[in-house]
Amino acid sequence: MIAAVGLKRLTIVTLALACAFLIASVQSAVAQSVQFKQGVAEAAASDRDLAAFYKANGYRPIWTGKGATDKRRRAAFLDAISEAGAHGLPEGRYSPETLGVNLRAVGSDRDLGRLEVQMSQLFLRYARDIQTGILTPSDIDEGLVREVPYRSRQATLDAFAKSSPAGFFRALPPTSPEYARLMKAKLEFERLVAGGGWGPRVAADVLKPGATGAAVIQLRDRLVAMGYMRRNAGATYDDRMTEAVRAFQEDHGLATDGVAGPGTLGMINIEPETRLAQIIVAMERERWINMPKGKRHILVNITDFHARVIDDGKLTFKTRSVVGKNADDRRTPEFSDVMEHMVINPTWYVPRSITTKEYLPLLQKNPYAVGNLNLVNSRGQVIPREGIDFTQFTAQSFPFDMREPPNQGNALGLVKFMFPNRYNIYLHDTPAKSLFAREKRDFSHGCVRLNDPFDFAYTLLARQERDPVGFFQAQLSTGRETYVDLKEPVPVHIIYRTAYTEAKGRTQFRNDVYGRDAKIWQALSDAGVALRAHQG
Structure with a gap:
């Protein structure tokens, strides 16, 4: 699904004005009424971090106060979530519309206290998502055993309450050069999608230097659209095209032979929407490793x-x-x-799984197989193979280790x-x-x-x-x-990383060798992440 980049500013501004009006009209003259504190305490009771934060600060608001500081916090937050899509995050996850419904339901200081906590909950969700990702890696694939460097929620609230709001939100995403370059690549590919992509696919299985015909023209046009060749009227697979194919192969981890074989043409025919999804997955992965x-x-x-x-x-x-x-x-x-x-x-201390699954069957056929490996007992002694009937052992009962x-x-x-x-x-x-x-x-x-x-x-x-x-x-x-x-x-x-950048040069793309990125993209899509087409 491709979604046009919506202009959410009107919704955000409307919400900000509604919030300001509500606070001015509902909150009593007393800075924090007893009802407001009760509302905060009740709403935060089921969240240990929020309960600890508001108890420590005397149940004072950080969002819904009438002062200029709270107003700046609200404005900075609403501005940040309006740009969630630019980071490949699901915009609906921080829905201003949802918050607007709750705003309309506020009729007392107690209700306002509940809204205060809800805004903090939404803030913490956004802060964690943009810092360390919206997915839990181990939920996606058993090979994703990475320990994500999550920040303390209470410490995040404490830091925000003491910081410049706009500066705090700017510092939340990963600050690595890779993340910044992926953001730039994302915008570039969104514009490509909006512009119709790279044109017709190349209808051929193999094209070699010297070839001519319609497929060569398709290859030429696609390489021009991708930035690997200057616009030209050539209809022959000449030296210019050979060098362009080599450059493309280099950027895609292919053998740089200058021949557009099945692997190269398969890569050339991948559409920018697919590449855009790879970039968004790479951004999520960069958030998982958001640490020095x-x-x-x-x-x-x-x-x-x-x-x-x-x-x-x-x-x-x-x-x-x-x-x-x-x-x-x-x-x-x-x-x-x-x-x-x-x-x-x-x-080489042979892993148990290799010993029993690969080598034991060989030893059962020939006790002198894999003669480069020693049999070792539980005391670390090398055991001669003579006289051992390996057929008596199963993978579970095999009593030896193997070493080289x-x-x-x-x-x-x-x-x-x-x-x-x-x-x-x-x-x-x-x-x-x-x-x-x-x-x-x-x-x-x-x-x-x-x-x-x-x-x-x-x-x-x-x-x-x-x-x-x-x-x-x-x-x-x-x-x-x-x-x-x-x-x-x-x-x-x-x-x-099936998509990554280099300090100089084009974005690099690789094949999804284990299929892990496909799983991540599906999970991101299920969470509400959508490809966007960006005009301009």
């Missing part, structure tokens, strides 16, 4: 198949990654934690990077280097494999070692498992 990311932090975008090191807001290192396969129990979860150390020449000692072929490669967490997820090297050449790289059991783990290690060690390369290689050459603490632990954020 760390002056230095590691960012792993699952859908982009890359890991990055960010220093003071700037990209300082980037490498390809492999993430969890799109299958049950293998998808990489989304969360934030802190990297504390790396392990050079690591031992440090070696060149170790499943973890030669280094792993640890941020201890309940999900047993970490970053690591891998001997399976060929997978990094793939366009879509979801192959792991959930952990994140790095294409350039040594360079990643050097980047981290450069903060604490004069010669990070020499230090790392010296530990590596011993062949022994070695733990190296990071003197400055580094926050790690595993995110999932």
Whole structure:
């Protein structure tokens, strides 16, 4: 559903005038009557935070008073909720019309006290929504295990009561550059939708350099509309079009071969309404992570198949990654934690699920299968396989663990990077280097494999070692498992963005590899979020 951007200002202004008139006509000459305080106490009784706030402030109003301060608060609040749609929030959730009905029902100071609390409840809902999102991630998908940094409701009210109202509302949304750029991209795509989009889709399965015909003209026109080519009358898939296709592929995580194959044309034929929905989902996701990311932090975008090191807001290192396969129990979860150390020449402690589901069936057929792995008993002793009848065990009764000692072929490669967490997820090297050449790289059991783990290690060690390369290689050459603490632990954020921005350049789009964004968009739609077409 596409909704035109409504001019709600008239409704807001009408409500503000009605509120001011009501307050002037209903409230008694006494600043806060006993009836008003009773109304506040009764309305706030079922809400612990509101009850504590109003008890602490003597049941004085912050919204419905006759003074200039309360008037500024009302005006700032009404102005803020009138712009909720610009943030991809459901405008009806903070309906001025609903509040207007209650205004008309006010006939006493006691009623006004109830309205005071209702406005605080609406304010707290809006403040939480725009700060940390309207959805609870874990309700959407089991892989969304992120802990949202919710603010204290009582502290929010306290801060608002002591702040400049307009300034307070301006500071509520995420202040990250990413959120600001997503807001800009949202407006851009709303204008695209209002203008009819990018024109006809390309009616072809594959187009290659040198091709001609109607489909090439459609491709040309669509690339022009998207800003990848200047307007021209060319009807041949020439060098200009090849470069434009490469640029498009770069912005969409595709192999940059300049050929408009099925994957590229599939992306080119996606309409701006779909991209707009992705941007709105990305804004909701940015609200879930509305907290300091760390002056230095590691960012792993699952859908982009890359890991990055960010220093003071700037990209300082980037490498390809492999993430969890799109299958049950293998998808990489989304969360934030802190990297504390790396392990050079690591031992692979095979997860129980892999041991029993994948390796036990192999051992039951051949007791010497997966000979690179050791059997280990509960005391940590390596157990010879001779004489063991593996067919007697089930997944539940199998009494051994399995480990792979440090070696060149170790499943973890030669280094792993640890941020201890309940999900047993970490970053690591891998001997399976060929997978990094793939366009879509979801192959792991959930952990994140790095294409350039040594360079990643050097980047981290450069903060604490004069010669990070020499230090790392010296530990590596011993062949022994070695733990190296990071003197400055580094926050790690595993995110999932099918739409994201860069400081310079176009908005980037990726495929919804696990289908999580589709679920989020459905939940947002169910909550009342609508796509908007913006004229002008």
